[in-house]
Amino acid sequence: MLIARTINDLNTARATLGAALGFVPTMGALHEGHLALIEAAKANGAKVATSIFVNPTQFGPNEDFSRYPRTEDADLEKLAAAGCHLVWLPNVATMYPPNAATTITLTGPATNWEGAIRPGHFAGVATVVAKLFGQVRPSHAYFGEKDFQQVQVITRMVSDLLLPVEIIAIPTIREPDGLALSSRNRFLSPEDRARAPMLYATLRTAATAISAREDVTKTIDSACNNLTAAGLAPDYFNLVDARSLEPITSLTAPARILAAAKLGPIRLLDNIAVG
Numbered sequence: 642m643l644i645a646r647t648i649n650d651l652n653t654a655r656a657t658l659g660a661a662l663g664f665v666p667t668m669g670a671l672h673e674g675h676l677a678l679i680e681a682a683k684a685n686g687a688k689v690a691t692s693i694f695v696n697p698t699q700f701g702p703n704e705d706f707s708r709y710p711r712t713e714d715a716d717l718e719k720l721a722a723a724g725c726h727l728v729w730l731p732n733v734a735t736m737y738p739p740n741a742a743t744t745i746t747l748t749g750p751a752t753n754w755e756g757a758i759r760p761g762h763f764a765g766v767a768t769v770v771a772k773l774f775g776q777v778r779p780s781h782a783y784f785g786e787k788d789f790q791q792v793q794v795i796t797r798m799v800s801d802l803l804l805p806v807e808i809i810a811i812p813t814i815r816e817p818d819g820l821a822l823s824s825r826n827r828f829l830s831p832e833d834r835a836r837a838p839m840l841y842a843t844l845r846t847a848a849t850a851i852s853a854r855e856d857v858t859k860t861i862d863s864a865c866n867n868l869t870a871a872g873l874a875p876d877y878f879n880l881v882d883a884r885s886l887e888p889i890t891s892l893t894a895p896a897r898i899l900a901a902a903k904l905g906p907i908r909l910l911d912n913i914a915v916g
Contacts, residue, residue, distance in 0.1 A: 642720065643727045648735065651776060654727050661687035664779030664806075666770060669693040670710035670824035671719050674814040678783040679723045681811050685781060690727040691720060692773055694736060698744075699765030710824055729777060736772055744768045750793040750886040754877055754899055755910075766791060767798050774799075774806050782806050787813040787821045789897060789912040793886055813911070815841070821911050833905045839871040843878075844898055844913040851880060851898075851915050857890050873902040873909070880915065892916050 645651040655662075663682030667675055675691075682689040693716055700706035713730070720728055744764055747756075751763040774782065784792045796808045814822045819841035820834075829837060847864045851857055857880055865875045879888050883895035896915040901908055 642725055646730045651729055658688040662779045663687045663689045664777050664782045665691040666773050667693055668695045669716050670712050671716045672822045674785050674822035676723050677814045678811055679725055682783050688726040690777055691725055692729040694731055696769045699762050701759055749797050755790050763794050770795055781809055783809050786810050825907055828907055836872050840902055840909050840911050843867055848913045848915045851892055868902055873904050876901040
């Protein structure tokens, strides 16, 4: 497995990997969800690269940038065992040199939900991903559907900017009790960890009801009440058009329920297809 920490090293390593290259951008603290993306990229038959970079521009002023887990040695061991061919480990100065004058401005699928609650978040995500695409030059990039809005934002960015990268979304990887895997799950207290699967269970119940043509507004209200009763504080729980992410009040195809809820100090994100 090749490891690059400078642009020169990255360019040298990239030249050995061929035109077809699958890419999995990450912020580290890797879990089975990340490794599933590596496996999906390998299954496509190309070489596989990943990046580890905790991106400061996607964190708000009161968010957990300094607390975000950094486990480089363990991550590299996992990537080597998974058969990754190249790991790109840039530093902040490489990604954001002092004279940088360009960022990406977003509307469309970045507008609501996480975009409204975390102003600037998706601008930071899109800017760093565009930079990573330019550095690594992949033919395909793999993202997990746990962050469904992020997938739509990146897909739209690639389409709008005519970037030569195919975006491939991989279904959410879950614990046996349904909790979506996340690097932040390690911060859940034992009591909160026991309550956390309630978010996915509630999504499943709501999706079944809406698929059966029950009233959307009543179903969403009931879901939010059930989450609150279980000790979760919903930020949003909404039925949306799966492409535009605009809220809808009747079932269209394709549709998705997006949800985010606070559980103690941790925000849980999840979603489910409907119909």
